[in-house]
Amino acid sequence: MSSVPTPASPTPGQSEALSDFALDSAKRTFGTAISDMKSRLRSGDLGSLPAILAIVVLVAIFGLSSDTFLTALNFANFLEQAAAVIVIAMAVTFVLLLGEIDLAAGYTAGVTAAVLALRLQADWPLPLAILLAALAAMVLGLWTGFLVAKLGIPSFVVTLANFLVFQGILLILVREGGSIRIEDTIVKGIVGSSISPGLSWVIAALGILAFVAMQYKQSQRDGSPLSMVALKSGLAAVLILVVVSVLNKNRAFENATAEQKGMPYVIPLVLIIVVVLTFVLNRTRYGRHLMAVGGNQEAARRAGINVARIRLSAFMFCGLLAGIGGAFLASRVNSVDPNTGGNDTLLLAVGAAVIGGTSLFGGQGRMVNAILGGLVLALIPNGLTLVGKREPFGIEIDFGSSGVKFICAGLALMLAASVDALSRKRTS
Amino acid sequence: MADAPILEVLGVNKSFGPVHVLHDVDFRVYPGTVTSLIGDNGAGKTTLIKCITGIYPSDTGEFFFDGKPVHIGGPKDVANLGIEVVYQDLALCENLDIVQNLFLGRERLKYGLLDEASMEQAARETLASLSVRTVKSVRQKVSSLSGGQRQTVAIAKAVLWNSKVVLLDEPTAALGVAQTKQVLDLVRRLADQGLGVVLISHNMNDVIQVSDRVCAMYLGRVAADVEISKETRREFLVELITTGRSGDVGLVNTEAV
Numbered sequence A: 001m002s003s004v005p006t007p008a009s010p011t012p013g014q015s016e017a018l019s020d021f022a023l024d025s026a027k028r029t030f031g032t033a034i035s036d037m038k039s040r041l042r043s044g045d046l047g048s049l050p051a052i053l054a055i056v057v058l059v060a061i062f063g064l065s066s067d068t069f070l071t072a073l074n075f076a077n078f079l080e081q082a083a084a085v086i087v088i089a090m091a092v093t094f095v096l097l098l099g100e101i102d103l104a105a106g107y108t109a110g111v112t113a114a115v116l117a118l119r120l121q122a123d124w125p126l127p128l129a130i131l132l133a134a135l136a137a138m139v140l141g142l143w144t145g146f147l148v149a150k151l152g153i154p155s156f157v158v159t160l161a162n163f164l165v166f167q168g169i170l171l172i173l174v175r176e177g178g179s180i181r182i183e184d185t186i187v188k189g190i191v192g193s194s195i196s197p198g199l200s201w202v203i204a205a206l207g208i209l210a211f212v213a214m215q216y217k218q219s220q221r222d223g224s225p226l227s228m229v230a231l232k233s234g235l236a237a238v239l240i241l242v243v244v245s246v247l248n249k250n251r252a253f254e255n256a257t258a259e260q261k262g263m264p265y266v267i268p269l270v271l272i273i274v275v276v277l278t279f280v281l282n283r284t285r286y287g288r289h290l291m292a293v294g295g296n297q298e299a300a301r302r303a304g305i306n307v308a309r310i311r312l313s314a315f316m317f318c319g320l321l322a323g324i325g326g327a328f329l330a331s332r333v334n335s336v337d338p339n340t341g342g343n344d345t346l347l348l349a350v351g352a353a354v355i356g357g358t359s360l361f362g363g364q365g366r367m368v369n370a371i372l373g374g375l376v377l378a379l380i381p382n383g384l385t386l387v388g389k390r391e392p393f394g395i396e397i398d399f400g401s402s403g404v405k406f407i408c409a410g411l412a413l414m415l416a417a418s419v420d421a422l423s424r425k426r427t428s
Numbered sequence B: 001m002a003d004a005p006i007l008e009v010l011g012v013n014k015s016f017g018p019v020h021v022l023h024d025v026d027f028r029v030y031p032g033t034v035t036s037l038i039g040d041n042g043a044g045k046t047t048l049i050k051c052i053t054g055i056y057p058s059d060t061g062e063f064f065f066d067g068k069p070v071h072i073g074g075p076k077d078v079a080n081l082g083i084e085v086v087y088q089d090l091a092l093c094e095n096l097d098i099v100q101n102l103f104l105g106r107e108r109l110k111y112g113l114l115d116e117a118s119m120e121q122a123a124r125e126t127l128a129s130l131s132v133r134t135v136k137s138v139r140q141k142v143s144s145l146s147g148g149q150r151q152t153v154a155i156a157k158a159v160l161w162n163s164k165v166v167l168l169d170e171p172t173a174a175l176g177v178a179q180t181k182q183v184l185d186l187v188r189r190l191a192d193q194g195l196g197v198v199l200i201s202h203n204m205n206d207v208i209q210v211s212d213r214v215c216a217m218y219l220g221r222v223a224a225d226v227e228i229s230k231e232t233r234r235e236f237l238v239e240l241i242t243t244g245r246s247g248d249v250g251l252v253n254t255e256a257v
C-alpha cells in the first residue's frame, strides 16, 4: 500500500510527468489568452459576451438618436431604475443555478417591503424593522424551499402558487387600494440620495484598485499574462471614471432649489452585494456544492453532498435577496402599495439573469450576469422613451409607448434564451 | 496475492418488493488484485455493488473490512472506509473542472475558504502518478473531455482519496478501442499500487487481460469465484455466464433457481 500516492507526499519522478499538462505549466501569452477565449466562444460558452455587446450597441444607438440619453440626469435615473431588478435577478440566480425557478420572487420583494414599511410606520427602530423584514423574506424562501426540496414538488408549480399566495399577503398587509408611506430618511435615501462628489471619486478609486487587485490575483492563479490584466484594468478604469464624472455633474432641473450630484447610494450597495455573492459562489465550499448540484444532482449526491439542504438554503437566500430588492423598490417611490414587486418585476428579474448569460438549465451562471442583463433590460425602455415618436419608412411609430417597450424587452429575453438553449445543445 | 480479503461480504440477500434479486451472495476483494464481476444482464451485478456501497440497504448480509465487521448505513460510511465507486453512469459534474470534480464533497479549505492552489497541485500529481497523459489542463471543464478522459478522472478520484478498494461498473462500456486500453491499463496500475479492484465488464477479452480473479453471477447467485490467468479460456467464462456452470465449476442445480 505504500506506493499509493498521497497528495501530500509526491513521489520522486513525477516532475517529468507533470509536463504533460502542457497548458497548466506554460506561461500564457496575450495571444494564447485571446485564442483560449475564442475557442471557449466557439464551443458555445458565450457567457456574458452577448449582454456586454448589447449594452455597447444600445448605448450607441440611443446615444446617437437622443440628446438627453447620455445626460447626467438620465444616467442616474436609469441606474436607479435598474437597481431593484438587478438585486432580484441575483436572488433568482441562486435558484436558476440549481435549475429551479422562483416565480414568486417579485412578490417576496413586495411582502418584505410591506413588512419593513409597516414596522417603520409603527415607529420601530430601523435595525429592528430591517431584521423582521429580513426574517420574513427568509421564511417565505424557506417555505418555498421546503415544498421543493422536501416534498419534491416542481419549483415552477410551487412558486406559481406562491405568486398568488404572496400577492394575497401583500394585499392584506397594504389593504386594498391603500399604500404605506415611508418616512425614514435612510430607507428613502437608498434609491434617490447620492454620495457627495468627493466621496464618489474616493469610492471610484477604491473600486478601480479592487478590480486591478482581483484581476492580478486571478492571473497569478491561472497564468494569464499581465498584458491581459492591464487591458482589462484599463478598460474598467476608463469606464468607472467616465461614469463617475457624469454622475458628479449637477443633474437637478434648472429651476430646482438644491443641486443634485454624486453617485447614487444604490450603486455601491449593488456592487457590494454582487462581490459578496460572487465570493460565496466561487470561494466557499457552499458555493461549490451549489454549482455541483446544479450541474449534476446525482453526482453531487454520490459525492456526499446533502442535496436537499443545498436546495432549501438556495431558496432561503433567494428570498432574502428578493427582500433586499423589495427595499430598493420601496425606496424608489418612498412607499409600498399592492403592486410593489408586481407587474413585470419578476419577468424582468428572470430576464436580466438569463440575458446576462445565466442558464435556465442549471449549473451555469454568475452573479455579475444579473447586473449586465439588468442594465440591458433597463436600457431598452429608458432609451426607447427618449427616442420617442419617429417616422421610419414613412410609418409613425411611438417608440416610447408601452407596447413597443414590452415587445423589445420580450424579444431580448427570447434571444437570450435561444442562445442559452443553443449553446447547451452544442456542449452536450 | 495476499490471502486475507480487504473486503468481504457474506450472505447478502436483496429483494425489490416481490423480486428477489440477490440470493445468499458471498463476495471477496483482495488487495493488489483485480476481481472481475461477470454475469448476464440482470444477473445482479449492479445491485450487489449498490448494496456493498450503501446505496441500497441489503435485506441480510455481513460486511467485513480488513477482517473487522462493519456496518454500512450509507454512501458516506463506505467512503470513510476507503471504498470508492466508479459508476456505470458517470458521476461527474460537467459544469465543473477536473480539480473541482476530484475534490467534490471533500474540498480542502484554508482559512475556511477553498484552497484552490493546493487542490490543483494534488490533482496534477495524482493524474501524473497514474501516467495520465491525455489531459491538457486540470482546469478543463469535464464537459470538454472525451469519454475515456472522463472515466480516467472518475478513477483518479479513487486514487486521490487513498482508497483501499475501487469498484468499477462497466468503465469501458461506452469507449472506443484506444480509450478502453487506456482505462484497462489504469485499472491494472491501481491493483499494482496495492488497491483491491473490482471490475464489472461484459467484454471477456478485457476480463481475461486484466483480472486475477473472476466472480461469476447467475440469476442473483454466485456461480463461481475462481482465480484466472491469461491462459483462461474465453469459452469457460461465457459458459459460466450463460448457464451458471462450466465443467465441474458452478452452481450444482441451476434448474432449481
Ligand SMILES: Nc1ncnc2c1ncn2[C@@H]1O[C@H](COP(=O)(O)OP(=O)(O)O)[C@@H](O)[C@H]1O
Pocket (backbone or CB within 6 Å): B016, B019, B021, B039, B040, B041, B042, B043, B044, B045, B046, B047, B048
Ligand atoms: N431498483 C430496482 N427495482 C426493482 N428491480 C430492480 C431494481 N434494480 C434492479 N432490479 C432488478 O434486479 C435484477 C438485477 O439487476 P442489475 O443488478 O442491474 O443487473 P446487472 O447489473 O447484473 O445487469 C434485474 O432483474 C433488475 O430488473
Ligand SMILES: [Mg+2]
Pocket (backbone or CB within 6 Å): B045, B046, B088
Ligand atoms: Mg449493471
